[in-house]
Amino acid sequence: MHVLLGLVRPDTGQLEIAGRRVDLAGYSPADALRAGVGMVHQHSTLVPAMTVPENIAFGAVGGSALFRRARVRARVARLAEQYALDVPLDVPVAQLSVGQRQRAEILRTLDRGARVIVLDEPTAALTPGETQALFPGLRRLRDGGSAIVFISHKLEEIEGLADRVAVLRRGVLVAVKGAREADARELGSLMLGRDLPGLVRPPALPREEGAPAFALRDLEAPGLREASRLKGVTLAVQAGEIVGVAGIDGNGQRELEEVLAGVRPITAGRIEVSGRLVPPSVRRLRAAGVSHLSGERERGGLVAGFTIAENLILKSSYDDRRFVRGGLLDREAARRYARDVMQRFGIKPADPDLDIATLSGGNAQKVAVARELDSRPRVLVAVNPTRGLDVGSARFVNEQLLALRSLGGAVLLVSTELDEVLFLADRVVALVEGCVVPVPRDADRAALGAILLSGAPQSAVA
Amino acid sequence: MTTRQAASAALWPVLSVVLALGMLALLLLLLGYAPLPALWALASGAFGSSAAWTATLLKASPLLFTGLAVALSFRCGVWNIGAEGQLYAGALAATAVATRLLPGAPAVVLTPLLSLAGAAGGALLAAIAGVLRAARGVSEVISTILLNFVAIQAVALAVHGPLQEASRAYPQSDALPAAALLPAFGRLHLGIAIAVALAFAVQLLIFRTALGFRMRAVGLSPVAARFAGISPERHALVSISIAGALAGLAGAFEVAGVTERLYEGLSPGYGYTAIAVALLARLNPLATLPAALFFGALEAGAGAMQRSAGVPSVVTQIVQGLVILVFVAIPFEARQAPLPGASIDGAA
Numbered sequence: 003m004h005v006l007l008g009l010v011r012p013d014t015g016q017l018e019i020a021g022r023r024v025d026l027a028g029y030s031p032a033d034a035l036r037a038g039v040g041m042v043h044q045h046s047t048l049v050p051a052m053t054v055p056e057n058i059a060f061g062a063v064g065g066s067a068l069f070r071r072a073r074v075r076a077r078v079a080r081l082a083e084q085y086a087l088d089v090p091l092d093v094p095v096a097q098l099s100v101g102q103r104q105r106a107e108i109l110r111t112l113d114r115g116a117r118v119i120v121l122d123e124p125t126a127a128l129t130p131g132e133t134q135a136l137f138p139g140l141r142r143l144r145d146g147g148s149a150i151v152f153i154s155h156k157l158e159e160i161e162g163l164a165d166r167v168a169v170l171r172r173g174v175l176v177a178v179k180g181a182r183e184a185d186a187r188e189l190g191s192l193m194l195g196r197d198l199p200g201l202v203r204p205p206a207l208p209r210e211e212g213a214p215a216f217a218l219r220d221l222e223a224p225g226l227r228e229a230s231r232l233k234g235v236t237l238a239v240q241a242g243e244i245v246g247v248a249g250i251d252g253n254g255q256r257e258l259e260e261v262l263a264g265v266r267p268i269t270a271g272r273i274e275v276s277g278r279l280v281p282p283s284v285r286r287l288r289a290a291g292v293s294h295l296s297g298e299r300e301r302g303g304l305v306a307g308f309t310i311a312e313n314l315i316l317k318s319s320y321d322d323r324r325f326v327r328g329g330l331l332d333r334e335a336a337r338r339y340a341r342d343v344m345q346r347f348g349i350k351p352a353d354p355d356l357d358i359a360t361l362s363g364g365n366a367q368k369v370a371v372a373r374e375l376d377s378r379p380r381v382l383v384a385v386n387p388t389r390g391l392d393v394g395s396a397r398f399v400n401e402q403l404l405a406l407r408s409l410g411g412a413v414l415l416v417s418t419e420l421d422e423v424l425f426l427a428d429r430v431v432a433l434v435e436g437c438v439v440p441v442p443r444d445a446d447r448a449a450l451g452a453i454l455l456s457g458a459p460q461s462a463v464a
Numbered sequence: 465m466t467t468r469q470a471a472s473a474a475l476w477p478v479l480s481v482v483l484a485l486g487m488l489a490l491l492l493l494l495l496g497y498a499p500l501p502a503l504w505a506l507a508s509g510a511f512g513s514s515a516a517w518t519a520t521l522l523k524a525s526p527l528l529f530t531g532l533a534v535a536l537s538f539r540c541g542v543w544n545i546g547a548e549g550q551l552y553a554g555a556l557a558a559t560a561v562a563t564r565l566l567p568g569a570p571a572v573v574l575t576p577l578l579s580l581a582g583a584a585g586g587a588l589l590a591a592i593a594g595v596l597r598a599a600r601g602v603s604e605v606i607s608t609i610l611l612n613f614v615a616i617q618a619v620a621l622a623v624h625g626p627l628q629e630a631s632r633a634y635p636q637s638d639a640l641p642a643a644a645l646l647p648a649f650g651r652l653h654l655g656i657a658i659a660v661a662l663a664f665a666v667q668l669l670i671f672r673t674a675l676g677f678r679m680r681a682v683g684l685s686p687v688a689a690r691f692a693g694i695s696p697e698r699h700a701l702v703s704i705s706i707a708g709a710l711a712g713l714a715g716a717f718e719v720a721g722v723t724e725r726l727y728e729g730l731s732p733g734y735g736y737t738a739i740a741v742a743l744l745a746r747l748n749p750l751a752t753l754p755a756a757l758f759f760g761a762l763e764a765g766a767g768a769m770q771r772s773a774g775v776p777s778v779v780t781q782i783v784q785g786l787v788i789l790v791f792v793a794i795p796f797e798a799r800q801a802p803l804p805g806a807s808i809d810g811a812a
Contacts, residue, residue, distance in 0.1 A: 264693070265690050284691065284692070284693030285693040288693065294691065296691075299688075300688045300691070301687065301688075302688075303688045304688055306684065308681065308684060312677070312681075316681060316688075316694075319674045319677050319678050319681075319694065320693070326674045329673050329675065330672055330673055331672055331674050331677050333672075
């Protein structure tokens with residue numbers, strides 16, 4: 003979409019707007035606007051202190067130097083009526099609801115003469131009622147001859163609105179279908195699928211009786227949004243078991259990760275390791291044998307600007323006597339340790355003094371994996387651990403998860419990659435709108451996808 | 465760091481100094497002065513005689529303390545603009561101890577105590593900004609700037625009121641008792657040696673201790689630090705407090721080593737020039753030694769340039785600005801190239 007808007011220049015390929023080939027060499031956002039492409043961003047780009055007509059007049063192309071309030075207002079009012087996009091015109095945007103702001107943004111793109119309108123997850127912040135109110139206007143735009151690109155991962159919206167559906171996955175166009183021919187299960191499967199070449203999954207270890215290695219009981223924690231607030235998460239992972247938590251971003255994954263990493267306070271519930279209560283702080287969890295691995299660099303605790311050796315000892319800077327004595331850092335010991343670890347985990351280039359920021363994403367993630375697994379943790383919380391990795395590095399990470407399982411580690415794999423979850427995990431649950439939803443033992447990718455995309459959960463027991 | 469790496473790390477700062485001096489020459493030409501004699505007067509005013517060296521070192525000393533303070537807090541991602549206020553707070557506390565609390569104490573007691581008071585005064589003022597940031601998310605840029613005004617006005621209040629000299633003639637404190645004055649070699653007081661020693665100490669702190677390691681982690685990536693169990697708020701508070709102590713020492717030693725009294729306008733903006741010192745030193749404590757010397761020399765040489773070449777001394781303030789402008793205008797990668805913070809060795 004950024005290519006279409008002139009924000010990103012493509013390496014190859016062509017762009018045609020209304021049958022005319024666009025010269026991509028010098029294609030800028032201004033050109034996109036002139037060609038009739040407009041975007042409604044996920045987050046409002048309106049000036050809160052201004053009214054809607056002021057916002058629309060402000061920055062308009064080819065507008066007069068004077069701001070003729072009455073004229074702009076009349077123009078906007080006409081557009082609003084024409085397309086059934088009802089918005090108060092005389093109060094500051096700050097007082098408008100999210101849905102009203104979105105309609106104002108659509109009006110702005112229309113006012114600029116847009117014939118191709120891109121809506122980036124327009125319903126993410128809307129209530130169901132507001133979502134329903136948005137659709138008639140969009141249909142009228144379509145009937146008036148506009149092309150609308152509606153980005154969403156909510157299937158019922160796509161079924162209710164779209165004429166044709168295109169599925170994008172990791173930058174690849176996987177399918178284009180007429181909306182009538184596509185069914186939800188198939189789309190879900192197309193959206194979330196991926197093959198895992200060449201991994202061998204060793205048989206599960208025999209179960210031991212007794213308390214689970216890792217247990218979450220009725221965890222509640224505030225969320226970035228209402229949908230992602232954790233609402234009583236209960237889960238148990240046995241030693242030698244991988245439990246997969248499947249889900250789509252924004253359903254509490256981030257909050258669950260932060261709670262289990264010890265950086266987000268909980269409001270209720272408890273975390274237990276081998277039956278013992280562990281206070282949810284980073285260092286207490288780590289001391290209890292809970293490791294945390296994330297596919298996102300900063301959340302994985304990697305510090306760009308630090309060397310490989312410094313990153314490897316990052317979580318040991320308080321009390322690890324191998325590297326810290328009398329408050330002083332033993333840098334030679336850190337280097338020796340780093341060389342040893344890099345050799346054992348096959349990380350190249352094996353220079354402990356390299357800035358981690360100079361490594362590829364795959365090698366940086368290997369450093370993070372090495373740090374988390376070298377301590378032989380009892381529990382590993384892995385969150386999208388292969389996100390953004392090349393195939394080889396992703397395979398390395400998955401092999402390490404399986405190896406830990408074989409050694410009797412308990413692995414909680416929180417991931418949006420359904421194939422990965424289904425292949426690696428001994429048991430799968432879904433995290434939907436902050437609740438744990440059970441997944442049948444024999445569920446395949448399509449069945450799981452349907453659960454994730456279905457919206458509200460039925461009950462919250464796993 | 466190898467010699468070659470150190471040389472290339474020093475390249476850009478040195479180059480920006482040279483460029484800025486070149487621009488000064490051009491400016492002098494435009495103003496109708498002969499550039500070479502003026503620059504010569506500047507240089508000899510800073511380094512040309514033992515008196516010139518003394519003046520330079522006396523100016524460099526507070527710049528070194530405050531420059532170290534800025535470098536230490538910037539390394540932890542704390543944008544401490546408050547070294548000036550922290551210097552004043554230190555001067556105020558030291559003066560209060562020397563003229564009011566223990567005026568009769570012997571030197572062995574008074575010198576350490578007034579140093580301690582200076583450090584504590586600066587640290588307390590700085591800690592206000594650290595606590596505000598940790599507890600309420602208040603930007604330390606804003607709070608430290610505002611606290612500068614508080615400290616400067618507190619000094620004004622003190623020298624018009626409780627700390628004013630007994631004769632009440634001027635808004636200044638009594639002269640410090642002889643036992644409070646720093647041991648000195650000529651005019652070169654002990655504080656200069658302490659500043660140099662502290663440059664090594666801060667280098668050690670940042671690059672060799674676990675605390676410094678965590679502070680650098682917070683400075684480079686607060687999110688990653690938090691996930692590693694390192695509290696950004698707590699380390700920001702610690703770093704700005706130590707920085708405040710360093711700047712407070714500058715104030716205490718100004719009073720006890722140079723001016724021998726407290727008065728308004730004690731500092732010609734050392735705490736602000738300190739930001740330039742720290743940036744030119746690329747936040748490397750050891751590199752603040754030459755950086756502080758350079759800016760000290762500019763201050764000291766400016767007067768000589770005015771006397772013997774008739775060039776207004778304010779021209780050197782333009783150079784101070786130019787050095788930083790030239791330095792930050794250098795492409796980011798070139799400035800960062802072998803970023804010392806990226807190495808486990810630091811600049812050692």
